Amino acid sequence: MSDLINEYKDVLPEPILNEVKSEIEKRKLTKDKMKEVLEKIKEEYETALVDPGEAIGIITAESFGEPSTQMTLNVKHFAGVAEMNVTLGLPRLIEIFDATKNPSTPAMEVYLKKEYAKDAKVVRKIAYKLKETKLKDVASEFLIDIAKLSVRVVIDKTKLKDLGMSETELVAVLSAGLRNIQVRSTKEGITLKGKEMALNETYTLKEKAKNTFISGVKKVTHVLPVKRGGEFVILTAGSNMKDVFEIKEVDSSRVMSNDIHEIANVLGIEAARQAIINEASKVINNQGLDVDNRHIMLISDAMTSQGAIRGITRTGLTGEKESVFARASFETPIKHLINAAMTGEKDRLNSVIENVILNQPVPLGTGLPDLIVAVNGALSKKKNERIN
Amino acid sequence: MTDVYLDERYVGKVENAEDFIKKIVEDRRAEKIPNTLNIHYNEEFDEVTIDTSNGRARRPLVIVRDGKSLLTKEHVEKIKKDEISWDDLIKQGVIEYLDAAEEENTFVALEEKDLTNEHTHMEIAPITILGLTTSLVPYGNFDAASKLNGGSKNQKHALGIYVTNFLLRMDTDVSILHYPQKPLVKSFMHDISSYDTHPSGQNVVIAEMCYDGYNMEDAIVVNKSSIERGMSRSTYFRPYNAEELRYSGGLIDEIGMPDKEIKGYRSEDDYKLLESDGVVYPGAKVKANDVIIGKTSPPRFLGEMEEFSFAANVRRESSVVIRQGEGGVVDMVVVTENGEGNKLVQVRLRDERVPEVGDKFTSRHGQKGVIGLTIGQVDLPFSGGGVVPDILHSPHSIPSRMTVSHMIEILAGKAGALNGKEIDGSTFDAEPERNLRDTLFENGFRDSGMETMYNGITGERYKVRIYIGNMYYLKLKHMVANKLHARASGRIQLLTRQPIEGRSKGGGLRLGEMEKDCFVAHGASLLLKERFDSDKTIIHICESCGMLAINDLFRKRQYCTRCxxxxxxxxxxxxxxxxxxxxxxxxxxxxxxxxxxxxx
Incomplete structure (x- = not known):
């Protein structure tokens, strides 16, 4: 039996063969029947394949373009109180396909290790630990002592307690965060004093102190624990996977971010490819539209095939097209034409858009096949490509 | 202390803003200060803004004091008897005008029964939330706001009698509906606006049913026999102008029978419609490209040419001809003078428009559609009583749009027609649906508004009953006759050699960027090339330098200017x-x- 299946190894993909294998085993078919089944599957598989010369790129573009005209232009969307505010719809789709470096609403879904994910209290504590906390978040007052030229920070003790931090710890963090500043704990709070400071410098120190990082994960501005299927998940606004992985309670294998560049940096390009697919389908599904997954995969593959993320912009994917005319027809035509002239670029007219511009048959569909004829006589002597 | 601003200008402070505003408002109501003044307290900024400027939208509201409307029954009685007027109510401080800002500080009740002690004002009537055209939609309170909007928007495009002196006017692109009728189902706004004197639709019998797919996608099937009896006919007017323009050098255009010597003379036959003064006679039947005003212009370029060429000195033909795709009867000819004292000839064309496939119609509920088929009454379904509908409207247009008012109007129209009465369909204040159904029942009809009907072609009874009734239908000004356009070959642009744009110039229909993408997506490469062949050329290339070469057909020589x-x-x-x-x-x-x- 396995011989027969091995015969089809080069014809059918492995997952299909495995499925066939298990089905055949269940049904106990004769060899002839098995052959018949495999032949039928092969036939079906081959008709399902994309034909040579099929314009998959344009079909993908149209498959996205048409439904996106129906998308409601709602940028912000609140799905109940318990969810985070995330950019969705057309703006998000543009963000994904342009591979914007700074997405407007980066967010993470932080899953926790089993032992921490059950108890709401524990989860809330972890959530506090995740949230980026600045001095102003735990302070109730900032005062400038003009006589001593120092800044006095009155600490809200309950907030500090929520963070699970003692005042001595806070002092230590602050002295590390504020360089060349003397940090002392007093009865009335924490005093900050620099060496030989003028009054205006004291004021700058006060402002600087307000935004001094004291605990949590940087960039994570909001946290929200949510119950999902029996366990708690922490949703965050702001994404910083690398630092979240460091936290011991976090199940790093399941942490998700919507920042594709970050995923590419932290987890690698394959993860980024899948992230693009996930994020794009999230938008499409959220709008109640239906785009075949293969279209999304094609775009994702095209964007990540070179090992780094390239957006569909003139600086990304489109800008790397071979043809001068193809690039010029997208954006900033004059720039492309002049640069091409300076470097003496050649356009071999191999792709679609150039041939439309020249009004020649495009090398797709019916325009793809060529007739090869042996020519005798005068024409045969004509050399190819005279000018160089 | 609160800042006070008068017309955006800071004027001072007051101790107690509330008392201050109260005093100003009382003085205004007592006519001590002009009633065009509005005052507003801005809580956010703790400031009082007083506005007396012009251009603010203000609306009247009834003043409420201690939970009681100041507009009493006596007032209403007196108004009915014409003893007092609107202005008197304002003078007495019963009604006042508020602007958007002052309304922020008020608490307005919709109806008298809603009044509490906290209310400061009351709407004159709930209907005031609607504007003029929107209140023309009957049973509007049964509709989604978007459909109400659409319904009123469509009515603005309806044909009717837009002015009664239309015969004396020279309006561009206007139509007059023949035999307009006042609606069977109307609202208070029809009375207020004297709709009866200038109606813009007709009462038709409408059946909610499909007819072999000819009324799918919002199309309607129209009874051809009804059209032949005159339903929804209209007359289209368009003026053509010619002016004797003056040019430098004392030259001037001349309106008159063109001389045979001029440049661009057509043929004697082309000028046959013109009288001796060079203008068509009223009553002439004209079609596209007919000359209706003969005109000649002085030569275009003067100067050097004048001395050498005799031909250049000849006047040019510049007659006014009927536009492509238009035609009709010359309705009126006016010979006059324009503001600059130049001779001006205006010819008004009249064209009778019989409804045809593609003309746009609508009910008053945003249910617009074009005619998909006109078919004789013999082939249309008929009811047990022998009634044949004028219009078949597709039931598929109803559920997703939820225009319930459309359905109720059919019911109301039917009841009105049976009783010979106009039905009041005013939004919020209409004849109740129950009464309509009772009327139908009393007249021997099903109270559901449905009737057993028979297939007009086979004579078989339909298995389902059909919802049928009377409804006010409007013909809209978008008629195919003004829009139909096709071309095979024609004029091209000088620069690109591609076809020119626009129906009036006989231009091409653009196969755009996205249409091109469709061809590519289908892999129809050669078809795409053929479509874009409109500007194909053969150029000669020098294979040595790759530049354009010269093909001298005269000397039968090909050469490159460089090589x-x-x-x-x-x-x-x-x-x-x-x-x-x-x-x-x-x-x-x-x-x-x-x-x-x-x-x-």
């Missing part, structure tokens, strides 16, 4: 637009070379 005639010159076929692009690149200082490769 001479001892080089290979090859003709190639491509779009003229690309040749133009190459020329433009050259003008940029870029030297694009065409490298040719043998196809074989």
């Amino acid at each position: 001479g005639d001892n080089v290979e010159i090859t003709p190639i076929e491509l779009s003229y637009a690309f040749k133009l692009l190459l020329d433009e690149l050259r003008s940029l200082g870029i030297h694009p070379k065409l490298v040719l490769r043998s196809k074989y």
Whole structure:
């Protein structure tokens, strides 16, 4: 039996063969029947394949373009109180396909290790630990002592307690965060004093102190624990996977971010490819539209095939097209034409858009096949490509 | 202390803003200060703004004191008897006008029964939330706001009698509906606006049913026999103008029978409609490209040409001809003078428009659609009583749009027709649906509004009952006769050699960027090329330098201006637009070379 299946190894993909294998085993078919089944599957598989010369790129573009005209232009969307505010719809789709470096609403879904994910209290504590906390978040007052030229920070003790931090710890963090500043704990709070400071410098120190990082994960501005299927998940606004992985309670294998560049940096390009697919389908599904997954995969593959993320912009994917005319027809035509002239670029007219511009048959569909004829006589002597 | 601003200007402070505003408002109501003043307390900024400027939208509200409306029954009685007027109510401080800002500080009740002690004002009537056209939609309170909007928007495009002196006017692109009727189902606004004197629709019998797919996608099937009896006919008017313009050098256009010597003289036959003064006679039947005003203009270029050429000195033909796709009867001819004292001739064309496939119609509920089929009454379904509908409207247009008012109007129209009464369909205050159904029942009809009907072609009874009734239908000004356009070949642009744009100039229909993408997506490569062949050219290329060569047909010689005639010159076929692009690149200082490769 396995011989027969091995015969089809080069014809059918492995997952299909495995499925066939298990089905055949269940049904106990004769060899002839098995052959018949495999032949039928092969036939079906081959008709399902994309034909040579099929314009998959344009079909993908149209498959996205048409439904996106129906998308409601709602940028912000609140799905109940318990969810985070995330950019969705057309703006998000543009963000994904342009591979914007700074997405407007980066967010993470932080899953926790089993032992921490059950108890709401524990989860809330972890959530506090995740949230980026600045001095102003735990302070109730900032005062400038003009006589001593120092800044006095009155600490809200309950907030500090929520963070699970003692005042001595806070002092230590602050002295590390504020360089060349003397940090002392007093009865009335924490005093900050620099060496030989003028009054205006004291004021700058006060402002600087307000935004001094004291605990949590940087960039994570909001946290929200949510119950999902029996366990708690922490949703965050702001994404910083690398630092979240460091936290011991976090199940790093399941942490998700919507920042594709970050995923590419932290987890690698394959993860980024899948992230693009996930994020794009999230938008499409959220709008109640239906785009075949293969279209999304094609775009994702095209964007990540070179090992780094390239957006569909003139600086990304489109800008790397071979043809001068193809690039010029997208954006900033004059720039492309002049640069091409300076470097003496050649356009071999191999792709679609150039041939439309020249009004020649495009090398797709019916325009793809060529007739090869042996020519005798005068024409045969004509050399190819005279000018160089 | 609160800041006070008068017309955006700071004027001072007051101790107690609330008392201050109260005093101002009381003074205004007592007519001590003009009632065009509005005052507003802005809580956010703790400031009082007083506005007396012009251009603010203000609306009247009834003043409420201690939970009681100041507008009493006596007032209403007196108004009915014409003893007091609206202005008196304002003078007495019963009604006041508020602007958007002052309304922020008020608490307005919709109806008298809603009044509490906290209310400061009351709406004159709930209907005031609607505007003029929106209140023309009957049973509007049964609709989604978007459909109400659509319904009123459509009515603005309806044909009717837009002015009664239309015969004396020279309006562009206007129509008059023949035999307009006042609606069977109307609202208070029809009375207020004297709708009866200038109605813009007709009461028709409408059935909610499909007819072999001819009324799918919002189309309607119209009874041809009804059309032949005059339903929804209209007359279209368009003026044509000619002016004797003055040019430099004392030259002037001349309106009159063109002389045979002039440049561009058509033929004697072309001027046959003109009378001796060069203008058509009223009553003449004209069609596209007919000359209706004969006119000649002085030669275009003067100066050097004048001395050498005799031909250049001849006047040019510049007659006014009927536009492409238009025609009709000359309705009126006016010979007059314009503001600058130039002779002006205006010819008004009249064209009777019989409803045809593609003309747009609508009910008053945003249910617009075009005619998909006109068919004789013999082929249309008929009811048990022998009634044949004028219009078949598709039931598929109803559920997703939820225009319940559309359905109720059919019911109301039917009840009104049976009783010979106009039904009041005013939004919020209409004849109740129950009464309509009772009326139908009393007249021997099903109270559901449905009737058993028979297939007009086979005579078979339909298995389902059909919802049928009377409804006010409007013909809209978008008629196919003004929009139909097609072309095979025609004029092209000078620069790109591509077809020109626009129906009036007989232009082409653009196969745009996205349409091109569709061809590519289908892999129809050669078809795409053929579609874009409208500007194809053959250019000769010098294979040695890759630039345009010269093909001298006269001397039967091909040569390159740079490489001479001892080089290979090859003709190639491509779009003229690309040749133009190459020329433009050259003008940029870029030297694009065409490298040719043998196809074989």
